[in-house]
């Protein structure tokens with residue numbers, strides 16, 4: 358596969374010609390743009406509660422909350438327990454929850470009346486599907502690389518309402534945006550009501566050309582629904598620039614918010630078509646359709662968003678890609694692995710997936726890394742059909758950690 362196509366020389370030529378010199382920094386052994394950012398200085402370790410010596414390269418599974426995020430949540434939780442009915446509106450809980458909703462709207466680039474607080478990406482996707490009122494024979498276009506959290510909702514409607522799911526096959530080592538778009542275009546049918554795709558594949562970290570897919574969908578009169586679990590907080594996400602109709606994401610991954618939080622964007626132009634039951638009355642977090650919510654976590658989520666904004670998503674994305682590319686460059690010639698993630702910047706994300714040779718099994722390899730080296734990564738889901746492991750790189754990770762992970766990979770795989 359790719360191992361033959363891409364050798365280290367090709368990789369360096371590619372990055373040398375890439376825009377902005379961002380990738381060029383991956384070649385510098387000591388100082389890089391990433392290393393100069395204060396948000397990942399050595400001292401920042403105390404901002405996180407990681408166990409001693411842990412190298413955490415697993416934000417794609419769950420992101421860490423920073424200390425101040427946890428404190429914000431705990432403060433509210435304790436206050437609520439001092440008078441439990443403070444959960445209810447007249448004590449101002451609804452006003453507090455709205456603060457996070459405001460922050461979330463600004464963060465994703467939409468207006469307050471287009472954003473909803475949810476529990477997860479999955480609950481956001483479920484809300485979209487449930488709010489759509491699909492009929493027998495309606496078609497949904499998706500890919501073979503979707504995570505269960507973005508797929509179950511469509512499978513449900515296929516099972517109980519005879520909706521038809523069409524899946525575009527995207528090979529795990531895909532590296533060509535034009536080809537992806539062609540496949541989407543070729544598979545659109547008269548009855549295709551919506552396209553539902555991930556912004557970033559949890560399998561390989563491929564960043565899908567969402568703006569182009571949205572534009573294709575819009576010109577075809579089709580909805581474009583995006584599962585953004587692996588994107589918001591990892592890279593810059595502006596839902597208006599993407600042009601999609603709906604975007605669901607998690608608070609507990611790249612946003613580094615409390616576990617059990619999420620965001621859902623519904624563009625104004627589809628709010629009559631997508632009507633989730635729990636937000637029928639109002640998009641406010643406290644409303645009769647939604648019931649009591651976890652205010653402590655929602656406030657923590659607001660704190661986490663404020664922190665990311667204070668750094669700037671452009672800087673975060675740059676930092677994450679520089680480090681990911683550093684890892685890419687250091688593993689490209691390694692025996693017993695094939696890098697599946699795209700090497701190109703426009704399709705790359707802060708996640709890097711490797712295919713292991715048959716000599717190694719992904720789940721036990723990942724366990725060995727944790728037990729022996731305290732490196733946390735994850736095996737890719739077995740449903741994707743390959744023996745893969747995935748690294749995720751976020752703002753708290755350092756060059757030193759990347760180099761350590763790379764050194765260990767060389768030691769264990771050669």
Ligand SMILES: Cc1ncc(COP(=O)(O)O)c(C=O)c1O
Nearest residue numbers: 477478479504506507559586607
């Ligand atoms: C692409 C994708 N969608 C959905 C999910 C599910 O996210 P959540 O647990 O927030 O529902 C994940 C989790 O890894 C994911 O990678």
